[in-house]
Amino acid sequence: MNARNEILQRVRAATRDAREEPVVRTYRRAGGRDASARVELLVDRLVDYRAQVRRVDHVRAAIAEVCAEQGAHRIAIPPQLPDAWRPEGVELVEDRGLSPRELDALDGVVTGCTLAIAETGTLVLAASASEGRRALTLVPDLHVCVVREDQVVELVPEAFDRLAPFVRDERRPLTFVSGPSATSDIELDRVEGVHGPRRLVVLICGGA
Amino acid sequence: MTSFPEAARVALANPQLRANLANATTTIRAKRARVVDEVPDWEELREAGRAIKANTLARLDEYLVRFEEALLAAGAEVHWARDAAEANAVVAEVARAHGVTEVVKMKSLTTDEIGLNEALAAEGIHALETDFAELILQLDGDWPSHILVPAIHRNRREIRDLFARTIASGGLSDDPRELAEASRVYLRERFLEARLGVSGANFGVAETGTICIVESEGNGRMCTTLPPVLVSVIGIEKLVPTLADLEVMLQLLPRSSTGERMNPYTSLWTGVAADDGPQELHVVLLDAGRTNVLRDEVGRQALQCIRCSACLNVCPVYSRTGGHAYGSVYPGPIGAILTPQLIGVENAKSLPYASSLCGACYEVCPVKIDIPTVLLHLRGQVVEQAGSRSERLAMRAAGWIFGSARRFALAQRLGRIAQRTGIAVGPLRTWAKTRDLPPVPSASFRDWWKRERA
Numbered sequence: 001m002n003a004r005n006e007i008l009q010r011v012r013a014a015t016r017d018a019r020e021e022p023v024v025r026t027y028r029r030a031g032g033r034d035a036s037a038r039v040e041l042l043v044d045r046l047v048d049y050r051a052q053v054r055r056v057d058h059v060r061a062a063i064a065e066v067c068a069e070q071g072a073h074r075i076a077i078p079p080q081l082p083d084a085w086r087p088e089g090v091e092l093v094e095d096r097g098l099s100p101r102e103l104d105a106l107d108g109v110v111t112g113c114t115l116a117i118a119e120t121g122t123l124v125l126a127a128s129a130s131e132g133r134r135a136l137t138l139v140p141d142l143h144v145c146v147v148r149e150d151q152v153v154e155l156v157p158e159a160f161d162r163l164a165p166f167v168r169d170e171r172r173p174l175t176f177v178s179g180p181s182a183t184s185d186i187e188l189d190r191v192e193g194v195h196g197p198r199r200l201v202v203l204i205c206g207g208a
Numbered sequence: 209m210t211s212f213p214e215a216a217r218v219a220l221a222n223p224q225l226r227a228n229l230a231n232a233t234t235t236i237r238a239k240r241a242r243v244v245d246e247v248p249d250w251e252e253l254r255e256a257g258r259a260i261k262a263n264t265l266a267r268l269d270e271y272l273v274r275f276e277e278a279l280l281a282a283g284a285e286v287h288w289a290r291d292a293a294e295a296n297a298v299v300a301e302v303a304r305a306h307g308v309t310e311v312v313k314m315k316s317l318t319t320d321e322i323g324l325n326e327a328l329a330a331e332g333i334h335a336l337e338t339d340f341a342e343l344i345l346q347l348d349g350d351w352p353s354h355i356l357v358p359a360i361h362r363n364r365r366e367i368r369d370l371f372a373r374t375i376a377s378g379g380l381s382d383d384p385r386e387l388a389e390a391s392r393v394y395l396r397e398r399f400l401e402a403r404l405g406v407s408g409a410n411f412g413v414a415e416t417g418t419i420c421i422v423e424s425e426g427n428g429r430m431c432t433t434l435p436p437v438l439v440s441v442i443g444i445e446k447l448v449p450t451l452a453d454l455e456v457m458l459q460l461l462p463r464s465s466t467g468e469r470m471n472p473y474t475s476l477w478t479g480v481a482a483d484d485g486p487q488e489l490h491v492v493l494l495d496a497g498r499t500n501v502l503r504d505e506v507g508r509q510a511l512q513c514i515r516c517s518a519c520l521n522v523c524p525v526y527s528r529t530g531g532h533a534y535g536s537v538y539p540g541p542i543g544a545i546l547t548p549q550l551i552g553v554e555n556a557k558s559l560p561y562a563s564s565l566c567g568a569c570y571e572v573c574p575v576k577i578d579i580p581t582v583l584l585h586l587r588g589q590v591v592e593q594a595g596s597r598s599e600r601l602a603m604r605a606a607g608w609i610f611g612s613a614r615r616f617a618l619a620q621r622l623g624r625i626a627q628r629t630g631i632a633v634g635p636l637r638t639w640a641k642t643r644d645l646p647p648v649p650s651a652s653f654r655d656w657w658k659r660e661r662a
Contacts, residue, residue, distance in 0.1 A: 003288040004276075007444065010499035011269040017505055018266035023259040027252040027456070045469065097483065100400045100434050120470035133484035134433045134475075138426065160455040167416055167451060171282055173481050176458075176474035181426035184466075185341040185357055186364050186384040187228065188235050194340060194388055195395065196426025196473060 031119070031154025038118045038152045039204060045121025049179025050192050051200040059146055062203050063087040063110055070142050070199065072107035078132030081110065085146060095136050103135060108142030109197075114166070115151045117159045117176075123147065123202065124159060125175040126166050134173055143197040145177075147204045212558040213638075215533040225353075225361045225530050232360045233520070233527040239467025240518060240572070247463065257460045258576040260453045261512035264414075264445075265502060271414035271447045272493065278417030282479020284489040292322035295494050299324060299406060299439050300331045302490055306437055308333065308404045312395075314421070314428040315339035316408025317355065317515060318443050320537040321550075322496060324406070335406065338395055338427040340388060347374045353531035353539070355517035356465055361530055395427065405431035405486065409442040410514070411457060412491075415450045418478045419491070422461060422471045429473055438486035443494050445502075445511035457514060460574035464516035497550035506585045510546045512575045517542075519569035519579060525562055534559065541569035545582040553589045560586035620652045 001009070033041065046053045056062035064087035067075060072090070079094045086092055093106060112130030113123045123145055125131045130146075137143050153159050166172040181196030192198065219225055244250055264271055276286045289295035303311060311328070313319065313335045325335040325346075337346040341359035345351060348370050352358030359367070368382040375394040380386060407428065411420040419440055421428050432438055448457065454476075462471045480489055502508050520526045520540030531539030536547040536556070544563055548556040560583050569579040591599050609619045627648050651659075 003290045003294060006290060007288055007493070007495045007499065008269050008272065010495065011272065011444070011502065014499050014502035014508075015266055015268060018508075020263045020266045021259055023256055023263065024252075025256055027249040027256055049468075049472075104396070104400060117470075122470045127481065127484060133481075134429065135485070138429050138433060156459050157452075157455040160452060164451045167418055167476065167478055171416075171478040171481065173478070173484060174474075174476040175429070176470065177472065178468070178470040178474075179472050181424065181472050183340045183388055183425050185339075185344070185359055186362075186367060186387060188232055188357065188360070189364075189384040191385050191388045194392055194425035194427070195338075195399070195430050 027157070028155055029157045031158065033118070033154050035149060035152075038154050039149050041154070042116055042118040042121060042147075042152050043204065045118065046179070046202055049121050050182075051121070051179050051202050053202045053204065056203050056205050059085045059203060059205050060087050062205075063144060063146075064089055066144055066201050066203070067108065070108065070201070072142055074106050075144075076103060076106045076109040076136055076140055078111060078130060078136060080129035081112070082130060085110070085112075095132050098136075100135060100139055103139035106140050108144060108199075109136055109140040110144045110146070111137055112146045112148075113151065115153055115159055115162055116147045117156055118152055118154045120156060120178060122159075122176050122178045124163065125177065126163065127172045127174075134175055137175065137177075138196055141197055142199045142201070143177075144201045144203065147202055149204060149206050209535045209556055212533055212535070212562040215535055216529040216562075219529045219533045224363065226528065228360055228363065229527055229530050232354065232357060233522075236356070236467055237521045240464060240521070241467075243463045243467055243469055247459070253456055253459055254574055254576055256456045257514075257574055258512065260448055260456060261514075261575050262509070264447050264449055265508055265511055268444065268447070268502070271449055272444060275412055275414040275417055275447055276493070278415065279479060279489075279491055280417075282417050284417065284479045284491050287490060287492045289492050289494045289496070291496050292494075293327075295322050295441055295492050295496070296324050296327035298490065298492050299441070300328055300333060302437065302439050303328065303333045303404055304331070306404060308437075310334045310336055310398070310402075311404045311406050312336050312338050312398060312402040312431045312435065313406040314408070314423065314431040315342050315358075316406075316441065317537050318408045318494060319406065319441050320352070322441070322494065324441070336395075336398060338399070338431060339423075340391055340425060340427075343391055343395070344370065347371075351532070352537065354520060355515055355531075355539070356520075361532070395430075399427075399430040399434055402431070402435040403437065405435040405438045407432050407438065407440045409440050409446055410461070411454060412442050412447045413449075413451055413454065414447050416478055418451065418476050420454060420458075420474065420476045422458070422474045424466065424472045426473055429475055432475060432477065433485040436486055437488040437490075439490040439492065441492045441494055443496075444498050445513075461514050461516055464518040464572065464574040500552075501546070501549040504549065504585075507545065507549050507582055509577050510542065510549060510582060512577050513542050513546065514575060515542075516574055518572040518574065522568040522572050524564055524566060524568070529562075534562065541579045541583075542577070545577075545579055545586060548586055553586055554593055557590050557593075560584075560590060617652070617654060620648070620654075623648045624650065
């Protein structure tokens with residue numbers, strides 16, 4: 001018998017007595033905060049995880065400012081990053097299949113996101129047009145992420161309600177980002193920044 | 209396998225280890241308590257988490273088939289492995305087919321369990337550990353002592369010396385930031401050139417064929433997105449039925465594990481994504497003893513484990529002995545019930561006793577595994593098995609003594625003499641070394657009664 005059939009047969013023999021039970025989902029599935037309280041909570045949680053957060057009116061100007069402050073001159077962007085966001089005075093490199101090494105040579109990356117979860121301070125990337133592929137937000141050392149206020153949900157289950165169709169229907173990869181990469185492996189001393197971007201700057205803007 | 213008491217004695221004699229462990233377990237414990245307390249529906253989440261995993265196990269055959277179908281439809285190749293050797297052979301074969309002699313690997317207990325690195329080494333393939341702590345241990349030929357922070361038994365000076373000797377050039381201080389930077393520089397080159405990545409999985413979603421990993425450093429993202437080929441080795445118990453189940457697990461796991469509201473990076477991928485990440489995906493579904501655990505209706509709940517390590521941090525035994533004493537990649541209370549079931553109780557007889565049965569592990573478990581009950585259940589199996597005759601003999605002797613008033617009185621008198629002279633022999637001596645025997649009164653109740661009424 002091949003391994004597949006043998007394992008399945010062992011499983012069936014082992015679980016003959018086992019019964020399913022209803023999963024009671026009485027946990028919170030919808031948050032109670034209004035839009036502005038949600039954004040406030042998100043900001044609080046992002047800051048707690050050492051992301052830099054700014055509330056901005058003009059995305060384009062804010063991105064240019066961040067790049068200047070961070071000394072980032074050559075910035076990767078997904079090819080479909082909205083024109084209205086593209087800053088001047090910075091060399092923008094559209095990702096049309098950049099190799100890992102080419103990505104590594106850039107100073108940072110600017111993207112949007114699909115949604116943000118306030119309670120956990122999480123940004124979710126779902127390979128949408130303004131986010132690009134996964135390597136893009138991984139290899140460069142600075143990630144500037146633009147979040148629209150209407151993209152903020154309060155709870156993790158609300159996020160999954162919105163994300164499930166992307167996975168089910170389009171098989172899109174998802175990346176949840178909560179603060180810059182970190183390790184506490186040496187004597188539990190937390191170090192921000194290991195392999196992923198060491199600096200995460202979140203720009204929160206109103207409106208669509 | 210060295211018995212737990214023997215291995216524990218070595219660990220307890222190491223002051224560095226004890227200090228590091230005390231610090232680590234109390235710190236993580238406090239962090240966990242803080243972020244769990246701020247969740248108003250924690251108990252509802254725990255109950256849902258338990259039911260989801262118990263249900264998955266109850267119909268695991270159906271979920272495995274569904275998971276396989278979804279993966280195939282999404283462009284992945286699926287391999288089934290009855291044991292460690294079959295799983296290791298799949299990974300080695302993929303490496304050989306691509307002419308690869310080095311693979312980048314993210315932290316994975318499952319691949320530690322099956323000895324993947326050693327098996328690949330035997331084929332001339334180097335498996336490079338890319339988790340910070342795992343890299344430290346690999347460079348030093350050491351092994352993990354904690355599920356979450358595997359190198360917690362090492363201090364910064366040792367790690368500095370190790371790095372200076374191996375991967376770093378020039379002066380290096382023992383500042384953790386500098387040490388992390390050294391590993392970043394060393395590994396970055398390898399990530400950029402990597403042609404084959406190897407991962408485990410925290411969850412597999414049967415409905416969609418999605419694989420989910422949670423991590424902090426970003427090395428997992430590197431291993432699972434940069435190389436053109438990826439192999440993920442997944443224990444068959446890691447499935448959940450639907451995507452909606454992740455909304456429960458991804459709340460329970462980070463808060464229980466690192467004491468964070470959410471870990472820095474969580475990645476989900478569903479087969480091959482066009483122009484994004486590996487274009488060749490292999491998934492190895494591993495049994496390696498899991499179906500044996502599944503057969504035991506009391507013990508099977510050990511397979512609900514989501515590897516958070518909260519039970520280690522609260523355990524009065526683990527927090528003193530550390531992980532090495534358990535002689536397995538799964539240490540602590542969960543290891544004490546999982547390891548004997550995976551490799552056979554007869555091969556790990558002392559582990560079900562590596563506990564004071566205080567129940568703290570059950571209280572913190574995010575999927576409500578009743579570890580104390582399983583420990584007792586396994587102790588029962590140890591006693592029933594041939595080879596553990598002393599307990600049965602002791603019980604038979606006790607029965608004989610209690611069966612007669614004369615013999616009972618004699619035993620009481622002997623007990624008083626033994627107390628005065630301090631004779632504790634055989635296994636009693638070990639038992640009495642760390643415990644105060646309850647004092648035997650100078651006269652028994654029967655003697656007193658006889659005297660007073662006489």
